[in-house]
Amino acid sequence: MTDLLKKYLFQDHSVRVQAVKLDEAWRTGLAHQSYPPCVQRLLGELTAAAVLLAANIKFDGSLVLQLQGDGPVALIVVECTSDLTIRATASLREGLSVPRDGNFQSLLNSQGQGRFIVVLDPQRKNAAMQPYQGIVPLEGDSVAQVLEHYMRNSEQLDTRLWLAADAGQTAGLLLQRMPDQGGTEAPGPAHDTWERAVALASTIESGELLGLDTDTLIHRLFWEETLIAFEPQNVSWHCPCTRERVANMLRMLGQEEVEDILSQRDQIDVSCNFCGKPYRFDPIDCARLFTSPQDTPPSGAGSIH
Template sequence: MTDQLKKYLFEDHSTRAQAVKLTSAWQTGLAHQHYPECVRQLLGELVAASVLLTANIKFEGSLVLQLQGDGPVALIVVECNADLSIRATATLREGHDIPVDGTLQSLLNAHGQGRFIVVLDPGKKAPHMQPYQGIVPLEGATVAEVLELYMRNSEQLDTRLWLASNAEHCAGLLMQRLPNHGGTTATSAEAHESTWERAGHLASTLKTDELLALDTDTLIHRLFWEESLIAFEPQAVRWHCPCTRERVADMLRMLGRGEIESMLSEQDHIDIACNFCGKPYQFDAVDCAGLFVESANIAQPDRKSVH
């Protein structure tokens, strides 16, 4: 089964390993979005990273990761909810060419004003909790390096990431050193340090093509076959954008009948795409007339109920 996050814990509980590989969800996300290859790669890497990081957040909200740029790419944003439903998009700056060999820094930090933004939104289920936002300079040559620096400096967690993406898959591996709890002896602390260093050394042998080509079980076995790992139940990952035809219809009603009729006088239908996932919606003259018939019906009270 594809599109799963799998979590593992080293036997001494000092280090966690998590891996994700997305195919169906990634293909769904790209269905209505067409980006240059270098932009698509960055987007896919951020998608994989968001799933890996969200899996460790203990609340029912969402994690939003943003790469905000001052170059040819204005914004790359990914949202991952606690149930591991994801959506993602990229905004290209008009009038700017995207070079074939574009990199994270050349595309998003051309003038040194790029930012990496992390938002933790607890959602409506936790009204007493306020959203958290962290903003740091866009430092690092890759998405993985940006996130590693953020986790080390802002969250005080030693984290290693390997991320990869192409037109078919996006995938990632996370290694994280867990904090020591009370009662740790000098001997056990040394053993934990040894586990972390060994795990990092083994993971560093991972190649990009392996990350994209291998299923997660094969990947983990190939890297850590000599280690004793505790495996947890896999979690399904899916693509989900809340845009619907009904929401688009509500937006058109807000424009008003006059504006809609003006738009239809120039063309025989109205085309609208979700500004997040790019899914297209089309409304012809009959559809648009129906919008205001429905609206009028809603506005008119039921006379029988009045009397």
């Protein structure tokens, strides 16, 4: 199992270390989505970051990270639940081409109006925690820098991130400076630990993040340090779209509308708006939509094409 989040703590408890490596989950997420390589990379980096950050939030619900762009990329959004299931998608702006060599700022913030949005969405049964939304400008030249800026200024936590992604995998490393029990940054020797940890981690390259397994990576970076290791956590891809939900969406259109669509084509093809998974309904499938008893209320999650 390679889709794992691994957590460590420096011996003096002043620095948190987390690493995530996603292979199968990432490929599953891309199976029905086709993006230019530069967009795919940004989506993968934000996905790894969402897992790293969600793992530190003690609540039942979802962490949603959004990059709202004013350039060729209109939106990149990742959701990671408290049990580390993920889904991710990107939307390109119609009429604008994506440059092959596009970078973070040119793709998302070419007009200076891009925004980074963090949403904490607790489950309804969790009355102890209210929904939260934070919005900041897209300051920085990478997904990692935007997140570091947000964590430092909005959460008052020194955080460093190293992220990498390609078509087959995505990976990330997080360092976070822990506050002392009084709620302030740990002084003295703990400051030295933080500086040393950042210096060691800064030697990592994207190829190592993607090419090395987590155990090898952590040993290569911190082999002289004493780290406390925690139980690894599995990460998986999950989009709640189902054929039943798409069928309910078609029922909402009504029999007359569905029959009108079928009069112009041999079948109805619907893709999930989030993960892109295709669903196909032929005339027999459509006829059954309006003849079978229904116990499930209508719920739509797709677009017809």
